[in-house]
Amino acid sequence: MSDPNGFEDALREGLRDSAAHVSADEDLQRRLVAGAAAPSGLERQVGGAYFRSGWALPVAAAVITALSVGSVILVAHDAHSSGVVSGDGTFTPPPSTAAPEPTPVSTASTTAPTTAAPPTRSSSSAPSTPESPTPTPTSAASTSAHPSLSSPDPTPTPPPVPAACTAAAHGASNPTSLADFKARMTRTWLVCSNPSVFGTTDAGLQITADGHWAKLVRNSAGHLVEAAGLRDSGTWEALDDSAMNGHPAFQINLMTGNSTYILMADFAAAVERVQLDNNGVYVTDYVPTSEAVVGS
Known part of the structure; x- marks a missing residue:
């Protein structure tokens, strides 16, 4: 997993500095103990400062120990807030803080026009012949219900011309x-x-x-x-x-x-x-x- 913000590198660098400080503090403590055991009451140089042997040395040792513990707690808090560092120095950010990858929104589904399915053609190769419309039978009852639509009475055929006329x-x-x-x-x-x-x-x-x-x-x-x-x-x-x-x-x-x-x-x-x-x-x-x- 990538570390876009450089948290992993910063944490490694802090752990190395803390470990160096702890080593220096342990060395300083040994020197203080050795100085406290010295029979002379002369001043001893501790971390660039001079202390007198006797009651000042135990106080200095306690301060140094507190600083070392505080550095370890601070590093642990930073590791807990930012992620987990394994024994080989690999950093894994916590799942709750990992930013989810944005889900790409496709505009094709909203902008693509909807096309109707083409009409299904018959598999037969012969051209289709349009069906002839079925003639509507004329009902005599429907015309009798409307006298105005009935055919008028045919003109009566006149009688033949009498023979006497010709x-x-x-x-x-x-x-x-x-x-x-x-x-x-x-x-x-x-x-x-x-x-x-x-x-x-x-x-x-x-x-x-x-x-x-x-x-x-x-x-x-x-x-x-x-x-x-x-x-x-x-x-x-x-x-x-x-x-x-x-x-x-x-x-x-x-x-x-x-x-x-x-x-x-x-x-x-x-x-x-x-x-x-x-x-x-x-x-x-x-x-x-x-x-x-x-x-x-």
Whole structure:
């Protein structure tokens, strides 16, 4: 073990000096004893001082002995406080006074960044194929719980065009009297094509014997119902224009509010069908139907 403070060397040096002093003191004591035994009362030289024989010599011997013992005690105290000296002069400091070696503090553990472990790869050399997402089944119950999200009712398929709409007319066969004209016009009619004689998209036209008329449309269930627009219904009248035209000719006026639809009518000879003419702007064919009008 190293002696950084030089305690071991100092202690050895002190022990050698003490031993030398003890040897000198022992020699001095022998000389004093020998002087005390001398018969003469002359002064004797002791350690550079002169003493008279008799009572002074014992006192000097006692002082010298005390000094020697004190040196040994001082050396022993120093050895006890600083360490232990073995017989061969080796110094060992006491464990309680030995300064512990400082424990080095590593800054690597506090400053080194923490790195996440790399992802573990499969040992298989084949590339991984991403899994296809599982389709989520659509629950009918979940849609029925939200009526607003349900699909609207499909538009009903209109009935097929009646065969009378496409049959050959083979000329006209018009009424010869106003009464006959009214009787043939009082029907429920289906439009053969659109736009209708009103220039709108309709399903038909109803003219009743009580003088009422109305456009016809189909509801969500596919039934014929009266249209509810501002100019979709009203009253009607028939006029005889034969004198003005020089032959039997009749017209029907459909009145609604402050407006009047003036229509001329021609009836087919080979099929039951009428062609209505709205001043040459809208000309449309209608065929009679036995289908009931809901709500009328």
